[in-house]
Each structure stands twice: as C-alpha cells, then as structure tokens.
Amino acid sequence: MLDEWIRKTKDTDGEKKTLFTGKNRKYVLIILICIGLLALLWPTSNRSQLTPLPASLEVESQNRPAYTMELESILSQIEGAGEVKVSITLVSDGVKTYATNVRNETRETKESDSKGVTKNSREENLSQDIAVSSGNPLLIEEKYPEVLGVLIVSDGASSPVVQEKLVNATATLLNISSHKVRVMPRKGGE
Template sequence: MLDEWIRKDTGEENKISLLNSKKGRLLLVIIICIGLLALLWPPVSKPDSSPTKVAQPLASQSLEGSLKHRLQTELAAILSQIEGAGTVEVSITLDSEGLKTYATNDRDERRQIEEGGRTTIEESSTRDLAVSSGNPLLLEEKMPEILGVLIVADGADDPQVKENLTNAASTLLDISPHRVRVMPREGGQ
C-alpha cells in the first residue's frame, strides 16, 4: 500500500518496488522508528493545580514581640482597673511565634523510560505559593500558645485582689488559672 502510494505520488508507474530500493527501505525504517518512539514515549502527567496547605512560622521575631507587647499592654491596662490592684505590670511567655498556612499549587510529574531491558522512572514535584494580588494566599493563621503569665501588682498582698487578678487574666487569655502567677510589687501599698 505504501509502495503504491509513493509510486502514484512520484508519477512512476514502473514495476520497481519501493521496498527493493535503498531509499525506500530507509524511509520505511525511519517511519517505523518514529511510530515506535511515539508508542513508547511516556505521557507527561498533567500538573495538579489544586491548592494545598503549607505551614510556615510567622515572618519574624518582631511579629511575636509586637503581639506579646500588645497583649501585655492591654492586659495590664485592664487589670489595673480592678479594685485594689493599683499599678500592674504583666509579663507573658509564648510557646512559639505562631503559624501561618499558605495555599500552594503542587505539580507532580512522573515519566517512565524503557531502554533495552531497563526501565527508568523519573519523578519530579514542584510546589509554588498561590498568589493573589501579588501577595501569598493565606489560608489560616494560628496565634502562639500562651505558656504562662506573671502579674506584678501593688494590691497583690490582698488574697481577694490576687484571686480577682488571676481569674481576670485566665479568662481574658483563655488559659487555665494555674498558668497565671500574681505577685505583690516590692514596696507596694
């Protein structure tokens, strides 16, 4: 069939077969090789572009410091309003700097190559941050865990004031009361 097609295309109607000529056999071998290569070449996997999560610590220590400072300042301001507390200072200990989870686009590719009797499998994975309006897409942000609170107050000598300060701090920060320590200020009241 190929022989007849080529003879008609070239306008040669002679009886010389294409398969008998050197040029014809070379053309046939090339066509067969291209066909085999197309059959054996592994398909490239399509990238998986569904967003997944990547957890990363908050950007810097300054974020932890500013959060910690803000919590301490707000808590001291509120606790100093409790009757009998007097001047209040607060120190908070945080477990970590928090955690931000960003969306990512993951692409996994797998290629299988067979050469001779040997099979080689190549796998590659790419993870890129998903970006929206030039900024990474933030999925969730977890605040750092509060390990403990130290409150130093002028009126902490009074057991009732001490209990009120402990209850207020544990309620405001949503921590158990055993993580709150209230101490009297030196030379207070």
C-alpha cells in the same frame, strides 16, 4: 621558578619534556577531572535564588510585647488593682500555614533495542510554590502563640480578692488555666 618547572622539565637524557607528555599526561588529566567533579558537586549557597519573605510572613517575637501591653491595660482597670506590670512567657511565637501550589510531573519511558532488552525509566518532578492572592500569600491557618505562664505584679495584689480577679481575668483573656498565672504584690504597694 615554579612556573618554569611546570612548563618544562628535563629528562635525564637531556631532552625537553612538557607537563602534558608521557606519564604526566595521565596524572594531569586525572587531577583535572577530580577538580571538575569537585566543582560540580561542591555545595553552593543559593542565597541569590532564595526570595526573602515579606515582612507579613515573618514570625516575629513582637507578639509578646503586644500581649503584655494589652493585658496591662485591661488588668489595670480592675477595681483595686492599681498599677499593673505583666510578664508573659511564650512556648513559641505561633505558626502560620500558607497555601501551596503543588505540581507533580511523572514521565515514564520504555526503550527496547534490537536484542529485545527493555529499559524502563521513570522521572518524577515535584515542585511547591506559595499560593498568592492579590499579591499576598494565601493564609490557611494561624495558630497563636502558646502561653507557658504569666506573672502579674500589681499594687493591689496584697488583697486576695484582687489577686483572684487578676488571675481569673488573665486566664480568661489568654485562654489558659489559672495555675499558669501568678500574681505578686508590688514592692511598696497597698
């Protein structure tokens, strides 16, 4: 029924009138132009154009377990510390900066017509790509994660001497100030 109405409508005079004649023609043309502009301007996700970064580029939160395990291993070797558990709070997972190839192209054109009117136009294209060396991205700088604080639970932490050793060792290993390190005795420890 709707299909028939779109194809043909009857005027009050009884003559057939299609959708693309008379006043309707202007409205249909305007609607089609608007739909075309919307299709051109509608934001599209360029997921197919984005290339996923290799696993070596992704900043992962695996730094925390690695730091924790290494720190536990070292601190448990301190005399009187006993079994040690460590919890590290990081501000960030670190930052890796990669080299980029930057291309900047500028094109200027000057056009003048017979009336002496001059038109100047300038087109500038800037593109950046990650620089690759031997198939791997070229790393310029790597900032390690910033440590916010460390909590150490130790069997021997009830001794002030052991606490001081644990705090000093942790502050030295992580290059942080000692006020960011807390040592607590383990429940049921020495």
